[in-house]
Amino acid sequence: MVDDTRVVTEAHLRRIVTLDTQLVDMVEGAFVALAEGRVMMPPIMSVELHERNAEIDAKTAYVSGLDSVALKVSTGFFDNPKQGLPSLGGMVTVLSALDGSVRAVLLDRGYLTDLRTAAAGAVAARHLAPESVSTAGVIGTGLQARLQMQAAHLVRPFERVLVWGRDLEKAAACAADLARDIGCEAEVCSDPNILVKRSQLVVTTTPSFRPLFAAESLHPELHITAMGSDAPDKQELAGACLARADLYVADSAPQVALRGELRAALASGDWTGGDPVELGQVITGQHPGRRHPRDITIADLTGTGAQDTVIAQHVMDLLDRGTAAA
Amino acid sequence: MVDDTRVVTEAHLRRIVTLDTQLVDMVEGAFVALAEGRVMMPPIMSVELHERNAEIDAKTAYVSGLDSVALKVSTGFFDNPKQGLPSLGGMVTVLSALDGSVRAVLLDRGYLTDLRTAAAGAVAARHLAPESVSTAGVIGTGLQARLQMQAAHLVRPFERVLVWGRDLEKAAACAADLARDIGCEAEVCSDPNILVKRSQLVVTTTPSFRPLFAAESLHPELHITAMGSDAPDKQELAGACLARADLYVADSAPQVALRGELRAALASGDWTGGDPVELGQVITGQHPGRRHPRDITIADLTGTGAQDTVIAQHVMDLLDRGTAAA
Numbered sequence: 001m002v003d004d005t006r007v008v009t010e011a012h013l014r015r016i017v018t019l020d021t022q023l024v025d026m027v028e029g030a031f032v033a034l035a036e037g038r039v040m041m042p043p044i045m046s047v048e049l050h051e052r053n054a055e056i057d058a059k060t061a062y063v064s065g066l067d068s069v070a071l072k073v074s075t076g077f078f079d080n081p082k083q084g085l086p087s088l089g090g091m092v093t094v095l096s097a098l099d100g101s102v103r104a105v106l107l108d109r110g111y112l113t114d115l116r117t118a119a120a121g122a123v124a125a126r127h128l129a130p131e132s133v134s135t136a137g138v139i140g141t142g143l144q145a146r147l148q149m150q151a152a153h154l155v156r157p158f159e160r161v162l163v164w165g166r167d168l169e170k171a172a173a174c175a176a177d178l179a180r181d182i183g184c185e186a187e188v189c190s191d192p193n194i195l196v197k198r199s200q201l202v203v204t205t206t207p208s209f210r211p212l213f214a215a216e217s218l219h220p221e222l223h224i225t226a227m228g229s230d231a232p233d234k235q236e237l238a239g240a241c242l243a244r245a246d247l248y249v250a251d252s253a254p255q256v257a258l259r260g261e262l263r264a265a266l267a268s269g270d271w272t273g274g275d276p277v278e279l280g281q282v283i284t285g286q287h288p289g290r291r292h293p294r295d296i297t298i299a300d301l302t303g304t305g306a307q308d309t310v311i312a313q314h315v316m317d318l319l320d321r322g323t324a325a326a
Numbered sequence: 327m328v329d330d331t332r333v334v335t336e337a338h339l340r341r342i343v344t345l346d347t348q349l350v351d352m353v354e355g356a357f358v359a360l361a362e363g364r365v366m367m368p369p370i371m372s373v374e375l376h377e378r379n380a381e382i383d384a385k386t387a388y389v390s391g392l393d394s395v396a397l398k399v400s401t402g403f404f405d406n407p408k409q410g411l412p413s414l415g416g417m418v419t420v421l422s423a424l425d426g427s428v429r430a431v432l433l434d435r436g437y438l439t440d441l442r443t444a445a446a447g448a449v450a451a452r453h454l455a456p457e458s459v460s461t462a463g464v465i466g467t468g469l470q471a472r473l474q475m476q477a478a479h480l481v482r483p484f485e486r487v488l489v490w491g492r493d494l495e496k497a498a499a500c501a502a503d504l505a506r507d508i509g510c511e512a513e514v515c516s517d518p519n520i521l522v523k524r525s526q527l528v529v530t531t532t533p534s535f536r537p538l539f540a541a542e543s544l545h546p547e548l549h550i551t552a553m554g555s556d557a558p559d560k561q562e563l564a565g566a567c568l569a570r571a572d573l574y575v576a577d578s579a580p581q582v583a584l585r586g587e588l589r590a591a592l593a594s595g596d597w598t599g600g601d602p603v604e605l606g607q608v609i610t611g612q613h614p615g616r617r618h619p620r621d622i623t624i625a626d627l628t629g630t631g632a633q634d635t636v637i638a639q640h641v642m643d644l645l646d647r648g649t650a651a652a
């Protein structure tokens with residue numbers, strides 16, 4: 001505590017906040033609030049440091065009724081690995097929604113973003129994936145690939161996970177971690193098209209600039225969550241995938257048009273469906289969502305300030321409870 | 327220090343950072359960097375909490391060559407005074423421009439914003455006010471009225487200050503403080519038009535929604551800095567003032583069109599001059615600025631992220647020096 005502000009380290013946050021069903025429920029609440037018009041969320045603020053090969057983004061949102069507002073900073077310094085440092089980082093400032101005072105500074109180095117992003121994937125899977133998923137596939141082999149599969153397993157307890165990455169060794173390491181952490185079978189797949197064909201649930205977690213597989217690999221009884229694209233030059237899905245899906249859902253309709261898969265699909269002319277349905281509309285029943293077990297559904301997640309505010313509120317509640325118990 | 331992050335209180339900041347010529351020079355550097363295209367500055371991120379009668383703004387900018395980037399949060403909770411709390415607050419996160427790590431969290435509650443705003447007023451006066459200013463006038467009676475006159479006195483050591491405010495008692499208190507702190511004559515003026523007519527330098531520091539005086543009160547050998555308007559509904563100067571001035575200068579051309587005096591002057595049709603000159607262009611000589619002692623000049627200051635980054639860098643340098651000396 002410095003003045004009246006809690007200063008919380010990443011190590012402390014790792015002890016008290018974990019990826020569990022409670023967190024998935026909290027993040028689901030952010031999507032519901034968005035769909036119900038209870039969120040004030042400005043566009044992402046982004047500054048590029050070209051000469052540093054770096055970018056700084058800030059997100060915020062006020063969720064009506066919550067007593068905290070998060071202002072989340074994400075950093076991407078893509079030359080950091082040359083110095084042995086991680087590319088991604090960040091922190092969260094938690095303001096009181098009652099008087100604007102700084103309740104807390106969460107020095108999470110991106111940990112909370114990792115968790116709320118994975119939890120959003122679980123929310124999408126819970127409401128859009130086929131009821132029965134025996135095989136899940138993940139494209140990408142980083143931390144978020146692992147977290148997305150752990151989160152998806154909370155809501156669709158699959159028996160087998162397939163992993164594809166450009167680097168087969170990293171894919172093997174990811175598969176081994178998932179087999180151990182989830183306790184399921186895990187296989188490396190040598191072709192992302194085969195991975196899609198064999199899976200009922202696929203999550204793409206890459207910083208790709210071009211499509212990862214062919215639209216022809218889509219098949220009945222499939223849900224895909226694309227969470228890698230978060231910037232105006234990234235793309236994981238061919239525009240034809242969006243056209244071929246029975247339902248394409250966004251976390252935030254204005255945001256996916258600028259930073260999600262929709263951007264490229266609009267540019268290529270593959271998407272002519274107007275404003276996409278938002279995930280919160282499916283959760284609240286404003287939209288029926290998946291209509292048939294054989295449907296193909298796609299969720300496009302770019303990450304919202306509402307998720308950041310909700311996880312920050314969750315952290316504040318956990319910290320308050322810890323103080324009360326002490 | 328928490329992990330590798332300095333956490334600095336308002337009290338500490340008040341001890342080490344003061345409103346002096348060095349700070350004015352630093353802030354001048356921010357305007358120069360803007361004019362020279364060495365700043366990456368996204369639009370302000372703003373979220374309104376209507377049901378709380380509150381607003382949260384965030385500003386940031388990367389100034390090429392500096393090793394810090396500030397991300398500044400400003401809060402305005404306008405019902406706070408009912409609970410005996412100040413309306414305005416905020417804090418500054420200082421990121422490393424080298425690797426994105428969180429160098430410091432400055433829990434300044436708006437102190438640094440107050441200083442850099444006053445310093446910007448001094449920069450405008452230094453480059454635009456008539457060489458000789460015997461009488462300065464300030465409209466508004468709050469903290470920023472006091473700071474603006476202290477800052478202006480650093481660059482134009484006037485003999486007399488005039489103060490106008492809606493509340494004459496507050497105006498008297500402000501005048502007494504200025505007489506003591508600056509060591510000059512100070513008078514309360516009962517009419518803002520008279521204040522303008524008698525002054526060679528005027529600074530407006532109010533949250534007004536309508537013009538404070540008539541354009542007819544403008545006279546040869548006058549500079550006005552309007553620093554109160556920072557939001558799309560505020561206005562201190564009649565549009566006709568901008569039309570009547572020999573030179574109208576913005577801190578940031580895109581920003582004043584949205585949040586400064588230019589917005590209303592464009593709406594009323596009083597301004598037809600296209601993109602305004604920026605203060606940095608006058609400082610660097612890209613624009614000649616004031617051409618004649620009898621010119622009327624106006625500076626419209628909305629506050630820029632570049633100022634926030636520059637004062638944050640200044641703070642980091644002072645803190646590093648303190649550590650080195652200790």
